Amino acid sequence: MSNISRLSIDNSNLFDTDIGEGGVSNKEIEALSDRLDPLRKQIKEWTNSDHPTFLNLPHKSNLKAIKERGQKIAGQFSRTIVFGIGGSSLGGEMLVRTLGDSHPKNSVSFYDNVDPSTMITLENVDWHETLLLVISKSGNTAEVLSQFLTTLPIMEHELGYEQASKHTLFITENREGALYKLGEELNIEIIEHPPVGGRFSVLSVVGLLPAYIGGVDIAGVMEGARAMSERCAEDDILKNPAFYDGAAQYLHARRNRTISVVMPYADNLRFVVNWFRQLWAESLGKIDADGNHHGLTPTEAHGVTDQHSQLQLLLEGPDDKLVTFITDPGFRFQGRRVPLRFREIPAISPLAGHTIGELFMSELKATRTTLSRRGRPNRTLALLERDAYALGELIILLEMETVVVATLMGIDPFDQPAVEESKILTREYLSEIQLIGDLI
Amino acid sequence: MSNISRLSIDNSNLFDTDIGEGGVSNKEIEALSDRLDPLRKQIKEWTNSDHPTFLNLPHKSNLKAIKERGQKIAGQFSRTIVFGIGGSSLGGEMLVRTLGDSHPKNSVSFYDNVDPSTMITLENVDWHETLLLVISKSGNTAEVLSQFLTTLPIMEHELGYEQASKHTLFITENREGALYKLGEELNIEIIEHPPVGGRFSVLSVVGLLPAYIGGVDIAGVMEGARAMSERCAEDDILKNPAFYDGAAQYLHARRNRTISVVMPYADNLRFVVNWFRQLWAESLGKIDADGNHHGLTPTEAHGVTDQHSQLQLLLEGPDDKLVTFITDPGFRFQGRRVPLRFREIPAISPLAGHTIGELFMSELKATRTTLSRRGRPNRTLALLERDAYALGELIILLEMETVVVATLMGIDPFDQPAVEESKILTREYLSEIQLIGDLI
Numbered sequence: 025m026s027n028i029s030r031l032s033i034d035n036s037n038l039f040d041t042d043i044g045e046g047g048v049s050n051k052e053i054e055a056l057s058d059r060l061d062p063l064r065k066q067i068k069e070w071t072n073s074d075h076p077t078f079l080n081l082p083h084k085s086n087l088k089a090i091k092e093r094g095q096k097i098a099g100q101f102s103r104t105i106v107f108g109i110g111g112s113s114l115g116g117e118m119l120v121r122t123l124g125d126s127h128p129k130n131s132v133s134f135y136d137n138v139d140p141s142t143m144i145t146l147e148n149v150d151w152h153e154t155l156l157l158v159i160s161k162s163g164n165t166a167e168v169l170s171q172f173l174t175t176l177p178i179m180e181h182e183l184g185y186e187q188a189s190k191h192t193l194f195i196t197e198n199r200e201g202a203l204y205k206l207g208e209e210l211n212i213e214i215i216e217h218p219p220v221g222g223r224f225s226v227l228s229v230v231g232l233l234p235a236y237i238g239g240v241d242i243a244g245v246m247e248g249a250r251a252m253s254e255r256c257a258e259d260d261i262l263k264n265p266a267f268y269d270g271a272a273q274y275l276h277a278r279r280n281r282t283i284s285v286v287m288p289y290a291d292n293l294r295f296v297v298n299w300f301r302q303l304w305a306e307s308l309g310k311i312d313a314d315g316n317h318h319g320l321t322p323t324e325a326h327g328v329t330d331q332h333s334q335l336q337l338l339l340e341g342p343d344d345k346l347v348t349f350i351t352d353p354g355f356r357f358q359g360r361r362v363p364l365r366f367r368e369i370p371a372i373s374p375l376a377g378h379t380i381g382e383l384f385m386s387e388l389k390a391t392r393t394t395l396s397r398r399g400r401p402n403r404t405l406a407l408l409e410r411d412a413y414a415l416g417e418l419i420i421l422l423e424m425e426t427v428v429v430a431t432l433m434g435i436d437p438f439d440q441p442a443v444e445e446s447k448i449l450t451r452e453y454l455s456e457i458q459l460i461g462d463l464i
Numbered sequence: 465m466s467n468i469s470r471l472s473i474d475n476s477n478l479f480d481t482d483i484g485e486g487g488v489s490n491k492e493i494e495a496l497s498d499r500l501d502p503l504r505k506q507i508k509e510w511t512n513s514d515h516p517t518f519l520n521l522p523h524k525s526n527l528k529a530i531k532e533r534g535q536k537i538a539g540q541f542s543r544t545i546v547f548g549i550g551g552s553s554l555g556g557e558m559l560v561r562t563l564g565d566s567h568p569k570n571s572v573s574f575y576d577n578v579d580p581s582t583m584i585t586l587e588n589v590d591w592h593e594t595l596l597l598v599i600s601k602s603g604n605t606a607e608v609l610s611q612f613l614t615t616l617p618i619m620e621h622e623l624g625y626e627q628a629s630k631h632t633l634f635i636t637e638n639r640e641g642a643l644y645k646l647g648e649e650l651n652i653e654i655i656e657h658p659p660v661g662g663r664f665s666v667l668s669v670v671g672l673l674p675a676y677i678g679g680v681d682i683a684g685v686m687e688g689a690r691a692m693s694e695r696c697a698e699d700d701i702l703k704n705p706a707f708y709d710g711a712a713q714y715l716h717a718r719r720n721r722t723i724s725v726v727m728p729y730a731d732n733l734r735f736v737v738n739w740f741r742q743l744w745a746e747s748l749g750k751i752d753a754d755g756n757h758h759g760l761t762p763t764e765a766h767g768v769t770d771q772h773s774q775l776q777l778l779l780e781g782p783d784d785k786l787v788t789f790i791t792d793p794g795f796r797f798q799g800r801r802v803p804l805r806f807r808e809i810p811a812i813s814p815l816a817g818h819t820i821g822e823l824f825m826s827e828l829k830a831t832r833t834t835l836s837r838r839g840r841p842n843r844t845l846a847l848l849e850r851d852a853y854a855l856g857e858l859i860i861l862l863e864m865e866t867v868v869v870a871t872l873m874g875i876d877p878f879d880q881p882a883v884e885e886s887k888i889l890t891r892e893y894l895s896e897i898q899l900i901g902d903l904i
Contacts, residue, residue, distance in 0.1 A: 110772025137769045139731040140799030140821040164811035167768060170823050173812065174800035202811035209806070222772075282782065283723065283761055291579040302773035309777025319781025321723055323763040328607060329577045331886060332550025332662075333742035337749025339882035341759025342722065359580030360614040366649070371604035371642035372613065374891035381580040382897055383610050383890070390889035397885075442779035445837075446771060449830035450823070451814035457822055 029251065030414035031421065032353075032406040033265055037396045038272045038346070046343065046399035048275040050262060056271045056432060057261040063431045067257050078224035078423055082249035082416070087242060090229055093215075094236035098130045101155040101191075104237050105146075106134045107171040108159035108230075110306075111222020112195075114299040115231035121295040123412055125239030132238040138167045146175055151182045156192045159230060161217045163194075163201020166450060172206070186211075195230060221438050223302050224423060227416075241412040248416025256424045266421055269403065270428025273320075273346060276401050277429070281346045282320050285338065289327035289351040289388045290410075296350060297324045300422055307426045307437040318433045327351070328387040335391065339398060347395060347402040350418075351388055352410045355381040469691065470854040471861065472793075472846040473705055477836045478712045478786070486783065486839035488715040490702060496711045496872060497701040503871045507697050518664035518863055519696075522689035522856070527682060530669055533655075534676035538570045541595040541631075544677050545586075546574045547611040548599035548670075550746075551662020552635075554739040555671035561735040563852055565679030572678040578607045586615055591622045596632045599670060601657045603634075603641020606890060612646070626651075635670060661878050663742050664863060667856075681852040688856025696864045706861055709843065710868025713760075713786060716841050717869070721786045722760050725778065729767035729791040729828045730850075736790060737764045740862055747866045747877040758873045767791070768827040775831065779838060787835060787842040790858075791828055792850045795821040 040047035070079040097104065106113055113136040120132050135142070156175065160168040179188040189212045196203040197217035207214040218228045225231065227249055232242045258264040261271060273284070284304060286297045301322045309319035325334040327349070338345060359380025367376035375383065395402045405421075407414040430437035480487035510519040537544065546553055553576040560572050575582070596615065600608040619628040629652045636643040637657035647654040658668045665671065667689055672682045698704040701711060713724070724744060726737045741762045749759035765774040767789070778785060799820025807816035815823065835842045845861075847854040870877035 109769060114773070137731060137766070138799070138820050138824050138827075139729075140795055140819070140824060142731045143799055143820050165772075166811070166815060166823065166827075167772075169812055170802050170815050170820055173802045173806065173815070174820055177800075177803060202806075202809045205809050206806060282784070289579075291577060291582045302770075305774045305777040305781075309779075309781035311780050317780060317782045319777045321761075321763065321777065321781070321784070323761065326577070329549060330742075331883065332605075332607075333554070334745045335883050335886060336880045337745040337759045337761065339749075339886075340751050340757060341745075341749035341761070342757045344722070344761070355580055359578070359583055360617075362610050362613045363617060366613065366642075366646060369642045369645050371606070372609055374894050375606060375610050375613070378610075378894050378897065379580070380578050380583050380610055380614055382894060383606065384578050384580065386890045386893035386897070387578075387606075387886075389893050390886045393889055394886040440776045442776050443771065446775060446779075446827075446830045446834040449833055450826045453826035453829050454814050454818050454822060457818065457826070 029255075029417060030248070030407065030409045030411065031252070031417040032408055033269065033403070033421070034406070035269050035272060035403040037392065037402045038269075038276065043396050043399045043401060047401060048272050052275055053261060053268065053271045056274070059432060060261065060267060060428065063428065064259060071253065071257060076218040076220055076228070078220050078227070079253055079420075081218070081220065081227040082246045082253055082420070085228065085232070085246065087232070087246065090232050090236060090242065094233055097155055098237050101153060102130060103149070103154045104130065104132045104157055104234060105149065105154060106132065106157045106159065106234050107168050107175075108134070109136050109165060109167045110302055111225055112159035112161070112165075112168070112230060114223070114302055115226025116234035118226065118295040118299040119231055119235035119240050119242075119245065119415070120238035122292050122415060123240045123245075124235070128239050130237050130239070132234050135171060138170055143171070143174070146178065151179050151191060154191060157195070157234065158192065158203065159195040159217070160201070160203050161197050161222050161225075163196040163198045163203030166447065169202055195233075223306055224438070226299065226419060244412030245416040245419070248413035249420045250416075251413075252417040252420035256420065266424030266428055269421075270425040271432065273425065274429050274432040276346045277320055280344055281401060283345040284320050284322050285325055285345050285347045286322060287325040287327050287330070287347055287349050289349060289384065290355065291326075293350050293352075294324070294326060296415075296418065303422060303426050306440050307430055308433065308435070310435040310441075312434045318435055320429070327391065328384060331387060331391060338400065339394060343400065345400070347400070349388060349392065349402065349404040350407075351385075351404065352407050353385065354410060356385045357381055359384070469695075469857060470688070470847065470849045470851065471692070471857040472848055473709065473843070473861070474846070475709050475712060475843040477832065477842045478709075478716065483836050483839045483841060487841060488712050492715055493701055493708065493711045496714070499872060500701065500707060500868065503868065504699060511693065511697065516658040516660055516668070518660050518667070519693055519860075521658070521660065521667040522686045522693055522860070525668065525672070525686060527672070527686060530672050530676055530682065534673055537595055538677050541593055542570055543589070543594045544570065544572045544597055544674060545589065545594060546572065546597045546599065546674050547608050548574070549576045549605060549607045550742055551665055552599035552601070552605075552608070552670060554663070554742055555666025556674035558666065558735040558739040559671055559675035559680050559685065559855070560678035562732050562855060563680045563685075564675070568679050570677050570679070572674050575611060578610055583611070583614070586618065591619050591628075591631060594631060597635070597674065598632065598643065599635040599657070600641070600643050601637050601662050601665075603636040603638045603643030606887065609642055635673075663746055664878070666739065666859060684852030685856040685859070688853035689860045690856075691853075692857040692860035696860065706864030706868055709861075710865040711872065713865065714869050714872040716786045717760055720784055721841060723785040724760050724762050725765055725785050725787045726762060727765040727767050727770070727787055727789050729789060729824065730795065731766075733790050733792075734764070734766060736855075736858065743862060743866050746880050747870055748873065748875070750875040750881075752874045758875055760869070767831065768824060771827060771831060778840065779834060783840065785840070787840070789828060789832065789842065789844040790847075791825075791844065792847050793825065794850060796825045797821055799824070
């Protein structure tokens with residue numbers, strides 16, 4: 025059925041057997057099992073239903089259509105610019121930056137902010153060579169609409185009205201939304217955003233289309249995602265990786281380890297953390313039915329760099345964190361070798377003869393060990409092959425863990441009710457600008 | 465004496481008068497005043513002593529020598545590559561990326577990791593045009609030594625032994641350290657690292673030399689830093705900005721708001737956050753004399769992007785955070801204007817006619833207001849002129865606040881005792897590599 029996993033999950037340093045009394049136990053995990061019964065039922069429904077959900081995306085997605093469209097785009101344009109914010113950009117950017125071609129024929133870049141000093145860089149784009157891909161599920165996102173509406177005149181000036189529309193593509197769901205209406209009025213092609221929340225949409229056209237254009241093996245991503253989704257359908261809590269690690273994280277959170285530090289040892293895995301931060305924060309930061317505030321704070325640290333920045337806090341600060349290392353053991357064999365030439369100098373002697381990659385991985389191991397010796401919980405997710413398949417596995421694992429933790433907390437992982445007020449206020453403040461005179 | 469401040473500090477949303485019972489009070493702040501007496505004495509000593517400290521750097525630094533050296537380097541090379549990690553790179557990178565020339569004649573880039581897939585990009589450097597600046601206070605930092613020793617053969621191959629040395633410059637303090645010995649053996653010029661810890665060294669040659677080469681007005685930075693250091697010498701706790709805001713943050717931490725979220729609304733202020741994260745984490749994550757674990761966790765969020773990622777958690781998650789916004793009100797007047805053309809579409813109507821910058825600043829104001837209405841503490845640091853002077857003020861403010869919080873916690877902000885174990889283990893694991901066969 026499924027292939028051999030290329031994602032190694034080592035959660036031993038979350039447990040009492042390895043880190044002593046600070047760790048959780050299998051017995052505690054098993055005691056939570058019954059509370060996941062409703063989720064077990066939902067997983068079966070999600071996987072099999074015809075209604076798209078984050079979990080059946082890998083099973084039901086029509087890759088053929090995405091590939092055909094991607095090939096057409098890649099044949100016609102040398103550059104794709106994505107306008108999107110949050111779930112509309114983070115997933116695609118993770119795929120492109122982690123797996124994409126490093127010297128691409130077709131470059132893909134993401135504008136996910138409305139900082140005017142960043143937006144001004146759009147003035148230098150050669151629009152004759154460029155496709156603009158605008159993504160908003162609701163079609164009413166203020167930032168994305170503003171990005172598009174301020175860029176449209178530049179495109180129209182350079183390309184003419186009709187051609188500007190042909191250099192633009194929308195992804196949106198809401199037929200009543202502004203983006204849909206603009207598409208109709210300007211004769212811009214619209215791809216349907218599936219009815220899956222932005223932060224769970226990476227394995228749909230939202231993430232896969234930019235990924236494919238950027239040279240990512242999206243079939244491989246989906247294959248890995250499918251394999252992991254099958255493992256996550258396992259009933260036994262100790263054999264289901266997302267149930268097991270999700271429950272362990274929940275138990276640590278109950279012991280006040282409410283900060284989730286994700287520490288990639290690999291520069292280009294940082295984009296996985298950017299994507300994960302939204303998934304974790306927005307899914308778990310909620311008020312439950314009894315009015316209790318829930319939420320685990322995701323933070324990032326970068327190996328090895330942050331050993332010289334955050335490690336002191338991780339080791340001697342309050343015991344309020346759980347660290348997830350993400351890495352690629354293959355690094356060990358990479359990088360130039362430190363020459364033997366100066367090995368008589370004391371600080372150089374342990375380095376001489378070793379590769380940069382060996383140093384990099386030894387540092388990870390040292391950080392793990394130091395944390396564990398102090399009873400600080402940590403786990404390691406290693407992409408044994410840093411390829412599309414392993415990343416697909418990782419994506420589903422982290423999505424499912426998020427759902428598991430939400431279920432145990434008694435909250436809905438899929439909504440984000442609190443941010444509406446700030447959106448309304450933004451519009452209010454915009455309308456008052458002439459009056460208030462000052463925005464600080 | 466001092467110029468008018470270009471840094472606006474609005475801490476009103478930390479106080480009960482503005483956010484209700486969740487806020488702290490001036491009375492509570494004043495009650496802490498006596499505990500800062502030893503610090504008041506130290507500030508006077510630090511400022512006036514001939515022994516360099518982070519606080520007298522702006523008063524005693526010899527800018528003339530740094531500028532002369534920088535001019536020489538900029539005249540001879542078109543590119544400077546800095547090898548350094550933690551305090552050896554974060555300060556300089558902040559200055560260059562925030563204030564540096566965006567189209568520099570002399571580019572400055574920082575390598576602060578030993579990820580082999582990043583290090584490989586050094587193979588393409590034109591060393592004939594390039595200066596290598598290697599920074600390590602102790603001179604024994606494994607990462608920096610490995611970076612240098614694996615790069616040296618490439619430089620020597622391209623330039624010859626003698627020229628390679630002339631394209632290299634060291635900054636180090638320890639005459640017994642490996643870097644010093646390498647400098648002597650290879651005939652490489654050595655600049656003395658001042659006896660100031662890395663994370664407090666930005667206003668010394670460590671940060672200022674790369675900044676000057678990168679086009680930063682370092683005299684302006686120092687002028688702002690001096691002005692703020694004078695304000696921070698004020699005895700009255702309510703009139704000393706670092707004492708006031710430091711004490712307020714300490715009081716919030718005592719109410720379990722132990723996560724410090726720094727949220728710049730300005731893409732290029734992100735590098736200020738990178739620098740601050742080390743300052744805050746490494747200075748405050750400590751065990752005190754009674755064995756208690758202290759530490760406030762710095763995290764970052766990016767405005768407006770993370771309104772679509774972290775805001776739900778900030779609003780409805782646990783009340784365990786204090787948010788510091790950093791911004792530039794001048795943004796309001798920047799960016800293209802959303803055309804009126806589609807203003808009949810409901811979601812577009814509030815945007816029509818406004819600049820991208822007005823949207824950006826309205827979003828900040830909405831986020832502030834939403835947090836404050838829910839009693840979530842926050843403050844805003846605004847660079848009224850985004851220039852060297854204001855950044856200099858900000859640097860000293862954040863450094864002094866860190867020292868104030870450490871003093872109130874009863875810990876030493878200047879050491880980092882816990883990371884030594886991990887450094888020793890790294891060397892151990894390197895030496896065992898043949899035996900263990902696997903680093904995961």
